[in-house]
Amino acid sequence: MRSGDRNGADAGEVPQRVPRDAAARARLSGTAVPDMPRLTGHTAYAYLVAMSIRHGLLALLERSPMYGYQLRHEFERSTGATWPLNVGQVYTTLARLERDGLVEQTGESDEDGKVVYRLTDAGHAELTGWFATPLAGADRPRDELAIKVALALTTPGVDVRSVLQTQRTATLRHLQELTRLKAVADGSEDTAWLLVLDSMIFRAEAEVRWLDHSETRLARLAATQRPAGASGPSTAVSTDEPSDEAVRR
Amino acid sequence: MSTGAVLELRGVGRVHGEGPTAVHALRDISLTLRSGELIAVMGPSGSGKSTLLHLAGGLDAPSDGAVLVEGTDLATLSRAELAAVRRRSLGYVFQDLNLIPALTAAENVALPRELDGVRARDARREALDALAEVGVGELADRFPDEMSGGQQQRVAIARALIGPRRLVLADEPTGALDSQTGEDVLRVLRARCDAGASGLLVTHEARHAAWADRVVFLRDGALVDDTGAAPPPEVLLTADGFG
Ligand SMILES: Nc1ncnc2c1ncn2[C@@H]1O[C@H](COP(=O)(O)OP(=O)(O)OP(=O)(O)O)[C@@H](O)[C@H]1O
Ligand SMILES: [Mg+2]
Numbered sequence: 146m147r148s149g150d151r152n153g154a155d156a157g158e159v160p161q162r163v164p165r166d167a168a169a170r171a172r173l174s175g176t177a178v179p180d181m182p183r184l185t186g187h188t189a190y191a192y193l194v195a196m197s198i199r200h201g202l203l204a205l206l207e208r209s210p211m212y213g214y215q216l217r218h219e220f221e222r223s224t225g226a227t228w229p230l231n232v233g234q235v236y237t238t239l240a241r242l243e244r245d246g247l248v249e250q251t252g253e254s255d256e257d258g259k260v261v262y263r264l265t266d267a268g269h270a271e272l273t274g275w276f277a278t279p280l281a282g283a284d285r286p287r288d289e290l291a292i293k294v295a296l297a298l299t300t301p302g303v304d305v306r307s308v309l310q311t312q313r314t315a316t317l318r319h320l321q322e323l324t325r326l327k328a329v330a331d332g333s334e335d336t337a338w339l340l341v342l343d344s345m346i347f348r349a350e351a352e353v354r355w356l357d358h359s360e361t362r363l364a365r366l367a368a369t370q371r372p373a374g375a376s377g378p379s380t381a382v383s384t385d386e387p388s389d390e391a392v393r394r
Numbered sequence: 395m396s397t398g399a400v401l402e403l404r405g406v407g408r409v410h411g412e413g414p415t416a417v418h419a420l421r422d423i424s425l426t427l428r429s430g431e432l433i434a435v436m437g438p439s440g441s442g443k444s445t446l447l448h449l450a451g452g453l454d455a456p457s458d459g460a461v462l463v464e465g466t467d468l469a470t471l472s473r474a475e476l477a478a479v480r481r482r483s484l485g486y487v488f489q490d491l492n493l494i495p496a497l498t499a500a501e502n503v504a505l506p507r508e509l510d511g512v513r514a515r516d517a518r519r520e521a522l523d524a525l526a527e528v529g530v531g532e533l534a535d536r537f538p539d540e541m542s543g544g545q546q547q548r549v550a551i552a553r554a555l556i557g558p559r560r561l562v563l564a565d566e567p568t569g570a571l572d573s574q575t576g577e578d579v580l581r582v583l584r585a586r587c588d589a590g591a592s593g594l595l596v597t598h599e600a601r602h603a604a605w606a607d608r609v610v611f612l613r614d615g616a617l618v619d620d621t622g623a624a625p626p627p628e629v630l631l632t633a634d635g636f637g
Contacts, residue, residue: 310611314619320604321621328584328605346601353600361438 198238203247203264203272210251210263213239247271290352294359305363313356320349400464400561400592401427401450407458408445408615419445420615422459429560432584432593434603437612443596444489444565446612450594451486451563452476463561481509485554487564489596493538493546493553499525500534503553510557524552528582529575543570551579555586562586562593568602580605 205211205219217235239262242248247268253261264272290312297308327342408420420442427433435443448454449461452468461468463479471479480486485506493502503521508514525531528548530541538546547570554562562583568576576599584605587593595606603609611619 310619313611314609314621317600317604317609318621320600321606321609324601324604328581346604349604350599350601357438 198234199242200272200275202235202238202242203268203275206248206262206264207269207272210253210261212255212259212261214259216262242268298363306360309356309360309363313353316349316352316356320346320353323349398429398464399426399462400429400431401425401594402462402465403446403450403459404462405459406446406449406456406461408442408449408454409457418615420449420456423617424459425610425617427561427592427594429592430587430590431608432587432595432606434595434597434606434609435612436597436600436603436609441612442615443612445615447486447563447565447594447596450561451484452480453486481506483559483561485556485559485562487547487550487554487562487567489565489569493550495538498535498537499530499541499549499552502538502549503556506553507557512557520556521552524556525549527555528552529578544572544575547571548575548579551582555582560591562591564593565596566598567595568597568599576602 201220202216205216208219211219213235214232216239217232220235239248243250243262245267246265248262249265251261251263294305294308294312297303297305323342323346327339327346330339330342333339403423403425406420406423407418410417410419423446425433435446437443445454449456450463452461452463452471455469463483466479468476468479493499494505497505500518500521503524504514504517507517507520512520522531522534525534525548528551530545530548530552533541533545533549538549541549547567551564551567554564564583567583568579571579580602583593583595587607593606595603597603609621610617
């Protein structure tokens with residue numbers, strides 16, 4: 146069963162699990178995922194590329210002018226041929242890029258009337274700027290989890306510690322899933338995918354660290370707020386709360 | 395697939411001291427580790443993780459409940475029998491490493507095999523293989539005080555992995571290692587378990603725990619949560635925490 150699950154991270158099962166995983170991921174980060182059913186490959190890689198499909202197309206056109214269907218082909222190739230991009234999505238995005246003056250038609254066309262697109266100077270500048278500019282905090286999805294925990298703290302009848310614990314277990318499961326995907330991808334040449342996986346793994350890890358930290362903070366707070374007379378011998382262990390230094394050596 | 399329990403804790407408790415100053419290091423822990431399975435134990439400092447590993451390794455005896463290794467209740471064994479089980483079935487990476495300072499890396503690693511009666515030459519060859527497996531093959535003839543903390547750690551891991559050991563108990567085996575090296579160690583452990591061994595791993599690092607089939611959480615000596623064995627991906631959807 147276990148080894149079966151491990152193998153399950155292989156190509157065979159991925160189309161089943163990936164959209165779900167991406168959806169869970171999206172809910173985790175508080176963002177909506179457009180066109181989820183079309184994502185059939187590489188979990189979050191596809192998802193992340195979907196978020197920046199504009200810049201993905203610009204990056205491909207930076208290499209050379211291309212037909213729309215070529216762009217689609219190259220796009221799929223660069224995602225390890227596991228994300229069959231909807232050709233309509235390519236043309237819609239191209240039309241917007243053209244409207245914004247970032248790409249233009251070269252005037253060439255094939256016998257079917259398909260046209261060749263190239264990057265404009267403005268498109269080149271946009272792409273260069275995108276690579277050169279770090280993401281600002283405000284560009285990231287709002288941190289729904291932090292808000293949820295903060296609300297849990299101030300809402301009567303909600304046990305914050307169990308909110309933290311439930312989340313930690315869920316995030317660890319997610320981390321296990323990502324780690325299995327990584328174990329499968331390890332031997333592959335797909336460095337881009339491995340980099341993206343690592344990024345998601347470190348993010349999930351940071352979340353667990355924050356949850357641990359929050360739990361310790363709350364436990365300490367509870368210990369100091371406990372009335373002096375209430376701390377008998379039976380609480381000897383639980384009042385001896387660990388310091389952060391001890392927890393995160 | 396084998397479902398044999400390599401390690402089983404049945405309602406295990408451990409109390410240090412007596413009366414009003416008694417410390418309940420562990421309370422009513424039940425846990426089954428199967429062949430091929432890697433379980434990670436997480437929890438704050440003082441929550442009982444090392445105590446759990448000591449009990450599992452027969453280095454300490456429970457106050458309540460029973461510890462079974464490959465079906466044998468450790469409490470029923472004589473001292474000599476217990477020592478034999480520890481030597482043959484168990485590999486242990488201690489939180490404080492426990493390398494013998496007067497022995498080289500290879501000698502430290504070969505020691506448990508020699509105690510098992512393996513010929514010195516064969517034990518050394520196995521030791522060199524185990525050292526190479528964790529990436530410190532070239533340090534075989536150095537003494538512990540001639541190695542960095544992380545290198546010593548890998549030697550200790552090699553010692554736990556050498557020979558046909560089926561149960562590896564590791565207490566913070568990646569503590570002194572950098573991110574990449576720590577991960578390499580987890581890969582070695584994972585590969586061992588995929589090859590049929592079983593592992594119980596204490597770690598503070600979620601990223602390392604995630605290599606395990608199952609992650610359990612200890613708090614104040616009690617098991618408070620568990621990711622379950624090899625969760626199906628749907629769990630990601632149904633877990634309320636993602637809402
Ligand atoms: N010999 C002992 N006598 C009394 N109390 C002990 C003894 N050994 C451990 N304890 C107590 O038992 C509890 C659990 O200790 P343990 O070493 O298992 O924690 P841990 O989870 O491994 O912590 P860390 O992450 O710091 O290594 C602690 O409160 C500790 O003080
Ligand atoms: Mg410990």
